[in-house]
Amino acid sequence: MIGMLSFWVLDIATEVEDGPVAWIWSIGEDGSRLIVKEPFRPVFYLTGGDLEGISTCLEASKDFPISSFSLVERRLSGRPLRAVMVSAMTDELEGLAERLRRKCGAEGVFEADIRASSQFLMRRRIRPSSWHAVEASESEAIGGYKVYRASGDYQRLERVGTPDLKVLAFDSLLLASRGTPKPEVDPAIAISAVTDRGEERQFSGDEAGLLRGFIGLVEGYDPDVVVGFNTNRRLLPYLAERCRRLGFSLSIGRLGAEPRTSVYGHQSLQGRLNIDLYDLAEETPEIKLETLEEYSSYLGLKVEYDTIDEYDLAEAWGKERSRVLEYSMQRARGIMEVYKAVSDYIFSLSEITGLPADHVLTAATGFRVENYLMGLAMEAGELVPPRGEAAYMTYAGGVVMEPRAGLHEDVAVIDFKSMYPNIMMKYNISFDTLSVDGVHRAPNLPHAFKEEVGFIPRALKGLLEERERARRLADMHPEGSVERRVLEARQRALKVIANATYGYMGWTGARWYCREAAEATSAWGRETIRSAMERAKGLGLEIIYGDTDSLFVRDDPERIRSLLGWISEALGMEARVDRRYRKVLFTEAKKRYGGLRDDGRIETVGLEVVRGDWSAIAKEAQLAALEAILKEGREEAVERVRETIEALREGRVPIKKLIIWKKLTKGVEEYEVAAPHVTVAKRMIEAGWSVKPGDMVGFIIMRGRGRLYEKAVPYFEADPSRVDVDYYIEKQVIPPVARLLSAIGIPERTLGELVLKK
DNA sequence: TGTAGGCATCCATACCTGTCGCT
């Protein structure tokens, strides 16, 4: 029974049966969950001077797991290259390729370091998280899932959006008598779960019972997506270990599989997507503390949390158990809501980059860009180079103007649209167009680029055209519709990948690292913005500030229109007025300003207000002063500061507002100099808490003698009566506001007097 | 398992200088 099968690709896996077989976990058009199976042979290439010799040698290598080999024409950095393509009967290519290279005297090996499942997706042009059709015959079902054998080519189907996925969000509580729970000794005490249909379940009490209850729920509901917060690095490995100790396994994958540790700490669930929203929170710059609560409020979700700090959990569990359980359920609900808000973006990113939806979140930006480029390379017959280790060499970046300090009225901000991608396309900047006699010569650099369209510019063109298409289509659908939401998420994902391509080229770890290309891009960028500044001056526009691809000018619609026209015609680039300020305040510092937008909102850039490593009281004080400066006057601004100082003096500031958070960026032993958050982290570790690189450490400065790092204590241990109020006044509140006030002519002395005035 | 460079800011630390007490 052969017929066309349409399906949406959920996840991909490879198994070795007689040879490697790809399993595509999918959702059929009728909503059934199914597996498309196809045997395939991952390949690698051998290159060298004597391809005939290599071939003869391969002929005599029947004892190796090779299915076939052939002489093929490919390209390397755009230049034609002949190579021997070897098809393997194993999915462990690197060892095989290296042994054959040595045995047969080949010089180069290509693509042996690309995982079998990635090769399958790219060669067969299958994009995860999207619809395809293929000729297939039904074969024996496995564990209730229909299985199809695919034959022939896969066609991509133009269809917006995902099928109706079954989603399960969960949260789990772990209880330790002391410090951070350890899976060897400390139990899970509750698991809360919510389905996309709104069903809620909570398991608690006997640990074996609650874990079995959760496993039963997963088996029964059979979700396509399991979503949580901090599941990859923490919860899933923890729960799996608890199960093992209790004598059973955490079989929450399809076909009863346990979670498997996959690349970079990702936990893989067979046949399901395991999505950890913490990964997404981590890469969202607006989110500083990386908590579920913060993420929910950033997304503007109406979810209630009666938060219980992890440091208070043990005590709360003893005293107010029902409140703890309710909080756990609130978290599960919150996780589901966050998932619903971000899932379109995740699936778009997955489809564009070609990485399965659960892996795309754990992959860093560079690997997302690279996976996208690898897909294009395979289509174009361009060999994918191995990951090298280029020596780190820095180069010049964007230009930043010295701002005109002070308060300015009616300022327009002109932005170049996608400046770097457009420069790379305009001057055909790419690793395969770099050439000494190229027609495009980078300003003040010995780099030049050929005429014939390069790999990177072609990739960018594809991304930007696709983005335009997504935007146009989005506009054709009504506001609030599923299609519009999905298409908008798609255009955002496309923009992210396009904008990261410049940085990717300058990344020494990139397969297609090309410092010359990155360096030339920023050089043309500097030339572009400088010539725009010249022109603006020539037109009589008053320039206030500029950074890389933006220009702040006193608003003057007529002259600005003329400047934008010139940029389009003479530079062949596009710029637009991105925003307007009724008032904007600059200090002497670059990259820091605050303004009153034309829509009445206050906007802060670079100032302490937006930084996560200042206490809330300092940030509030600065924002209040800024608001007063922009909306009222200087006296009011000073008055706001006075009020804050007074509140601190009188002990009216809640201790939470005094917490200073800093990220521990490496192990505590690796630090060269003592710092408050490091000594606090050390103390916490001694007390049994796990504090690892990447964790945020919150501390408060207490009265006492010695260095600052000797006066810092973990925030949850701080005694409010012993807080070093003077530190908060003199080192936290005053400096940030003083910088703003001095920009409008109020000397720091004035604030000093405020402090003395008791 | 790291997109890039440019930048402000705080604080620890090393180093320098001058003063003081002691021999």
Added chain:
DNA sequence: AGCGACAGGTATGGATGCCT
């Protein structure tokens, strides 16, 4: 006078987190 201890000032660089 010569020496070391110490206080105070300054230059430097580690560390963090922002901007485009």
